[in-house]
Amino acid sequence: MVIVKKLISETNEKRKLLTKENEIYFDKLLIYIRSHLLLSERQSEEVLTEILDHLLSAQAEGKTASDVFGSNPKVYAEEIVEALPKEKKGNLITFGVEILCDIIGWFIIIGAIGRYFTKSDQIYLYSSIINVVAVVAIGSGLLYVILKQLKQGAFEEKMSKRTVVKSGVLGVVTFGLFIAILYLTDELGPLVNITWFTQLGAGSALLLISYLMKRDRTKSY
Template sequence: MNMKDIIKRNRELQASLNTHNEKVYENMVVYIRLNSLSERATEEALLEILEHLVIGQQNGKMAEEIFGSDSKAYCDDVLVNLPKETKALQFMNMLYFNTLIFMWMFIPKTIGEIIGLFYPAFSEDRISLLPFLISWPFTWIIIWAVLKAIKNSVYGSKGWIALGVSTFVIGTILYVLTDQIFKDIWTIPMNLLISISITCLLFTLQYAFKKYSIHLETKISYS
C-alpha cells in the first residue's frame, strides 16, 4: 500500500474503536510519530498496531490486555525495530524543513504586499534579510520545544505543554522585534511581483524536496 492507502485504512479502522481504546491508540500514535525518523515505516507500524487492537476489541479485549499496562514501553519496543533514516534521507529532510521554514517566514511579506494594493501602508519598497537569518535558528528551537512538549505530555507531565506554548509565543515576539530593529540592514528591493516569485520558488523547492524524500523513504521501507 502507498501512504494514502495506509492513512485511509488507518482512519477506517480507528473509527471502529471504542472510546477507551481510541484514547490509548491516539497516545501511541503521537508518541511513536514524534520519536520516529522513518515516516512510512512509522505509518506501517501504526497500522499494524491498530489492526491488532481492532481484532482484540472484537474479541472483547481492552488495549491493556493487548499491549500490556505500560503502553509507553510497548511503543519503545516498536521504535527500536523501526528502520533508521539514511544519510541521504536526513539531508533531504533537512533541505525540506529549512525551505518550509523560510517559506512560512516569507508568506507574511507576500500577504503584506497584496494588502498593500489597497492599503499602501502595508507595502514595503525594501526588506531586510537579517531578521530571517536571525529567526531561522530560533524557529528550530521553537519546533524542538513544541514537539518535546507534546511528546512528554503524552506519558508525562502536562506542564510541558505550557513550556511549548511559551516558547512559541516568545519566538513569535522575537521575530516581530528583529523585523523592526534590523529593517534597514542587508535590505533587498521588494514589491508584489518579487514577493510572489520568492514565495512560489520556496513552495516549489519544498514540494520537490518532500517528493524526493518520500521516494527515499519508500526505498528504506522495502529494503
C-alpha cells in the first residue's frame, strides 16, 4: 500500500504537466481502470504510471494522447483492463471484512449517540440485527451502482440528464427503503438491555479492528 500511495501521489503530480486535451484523455483511462475494484490495485497504478510517463514523453514531441493510444480511449482502456490481473482473493476478503467492520462500527456508534440523548438502555435484538444487515446490503448495493456509473460515465463528455435523474431517483429510493426497513422492523425480537456506553465501546472496537486490518494489509504491498 505504501508503494500504491506513492504511485498515486506521483500520478497526481505528473497529471499537472499534461495539456488540457491530454489530461482529459488520461483521466478517462484513470477513472475507468480505478473503478474496477477486483483488479490488482498495485499493478493498475503501475500501468497508469507507465501510460502517463509515455504520454508525457510523446507530448514533449508535440503528440497528443489520441496520436499515441488511438482516438477511442474506451477501447484502449478495455484492453488494459483485460490484461491486468485480478487482486488476490485473500486481499479481497481482508478488504471486504475491513470495510464491513468500518460500516457496522460507525452504524453502532451513531446508534449509541442517539440512545445517549434518548436515555434508553433497551434495544430489540432482531430489529437491531436486521438494521445492521440492511445497512451492509444497501451500502454494498450503492457501491456497486456507483462503480457501474463511473465505468459508464468515464467516456462521456458530460453527465447525461438521464444519468442525473437515475442517480437522484436511486438516492431517494435507497433512503426511502432504509427508512421503511427501520419502521417495519421497529419492535422485533426480545428486548435486551445494553447501555449506550457499551454500544459505543462495541462500535469503537470494530473501528479499531478495521484500522488494524488495514495496517496489516498495507504491509503486504
